[in-house]
Amino acid sequence: MPTVLIVDDEELDRKVLHSILLSAGYEVVGTARSGEEGIRLYSTLHPDLVTIDLMMPNMNGMEVLIKLMKDNKDTNALICTSAHSDPVVDLAMRYGAKGFIIKPFQARSLLSTVKDVIGEPDPTRMNIWNF
């Protein structure tokens, strides 16, 4: 069953993302409140996918991505951002991000991005909600 780690400093965003992924049938194995915590959790949990918020204090999402990709080039990472900037998109792709999730989260497009990277969720875990 595909597992996900969420890295986001904003509690509300963590909760929303968590509940969307959960009700679609993905297993959220961890949530981190900072880039540093995210890197720590990633190395112990080895999730199939990590979602990384771009705007975080201290260590921003790009730095997290660069570090994770350096440690393991097979990392599946999605960058979450509300600010659209083509150079940022290009930069993240060069560093190996698999895609972007635009904030505020929209279940349908978010799940289709996630599905493209790690495949369908476990159908037996799927909530009755249909996005």
Added chain:
Amino acid sequence: MTRVLVVEDEAIVAESIASKLRRYGYEVLDTPPSGEEALEIAEKSRPDVILMDIHLAGEMDGIQTADRIASLYHIPVIFLTAYADEQTIARAKDAGPFGYLVKPFRERDLYVTIEMARERSRLEAELEAANKELDSFSYSVSHDLRAPLIAIDGFSRILEETYAGYLPPDGIECLNRIRQAANQMDQLIDDFLRLSRVTRAPVQIGPLNVSKLARDILGGLAAQDPDRSVHWKVEEDLQAFGDPGLCEIALKNLLGNAWKYTKNTPDARIQVGSTMQGQSRVFFIKDNGAGFPPEKANLLFIPLQRLHSPQEFPGNGIGLATVQRIIHRHGGRIWAEGFVDNGATFFFTLPEEAE
């Protein structure tokens, strides 16, 4: 037409107030005798102003009803009451009323109070809307300005890591400068956001151990900068009242400055203490560092104003502006004395009792 709700348990009084209001051209929505009924009507018809007796029929009194209304809607409440004792006035004050008229009152006073309440309520709503807008503006500034900075830093990093072999040393130096500038701007955005938060965050006053706070901060500075040897002296038992979070930001800035501006001083010293000025206690933070020209003391607190070059002492000129806002929000004063190469002293006051 201004729609008024009159909450009054005595029918005759209610009718008399209502007829006065009508004479002034107000529409009287209803005259419920209890707080419970008043809440129902407020929910349904959203009056522009509520005149509230304090003694009411039903379980709730007028002050409780006003409290409830203030928490639910933006409707100004004016108390109309025969009570004028200190205890009632103190309770009524907490409900945040827009006026307090003691019966018997003059018709003209009723009119003036209603008009003032309407205007104040309108201004408060405007202010709240402006603050909300400012919040979302700060949020988008931080995100929209930062994204390109992340790209500038990241692409420079790629150049540095991947193409360094193609660049002469001066080219690499240019890249370093680009990354440095991007990081400076990132810090600047961060500091501006902190300044705007400090201006609007609610101030929650509690007891404050200034001595302990100062010692903790100085200890932290020493740990971050183990190569420096700074002698500091903090007066014991400095007590005040203030918002712990905001005061920590203020002291961190002041002590951080003292630390920074003594970096070229042999035998660097920082002193935290207090002195009496008339009836009030004045705290001070004194150092023997670079100081500043005395005639420029008033420029210190203006955002982005710097009296030293960034090469001499790094910084962006937002710290002291932040400190000043914090002290002013506590109703305190802050000023500074200094001489070139002869140290600086920052004086400030804080509330001496909890409101």
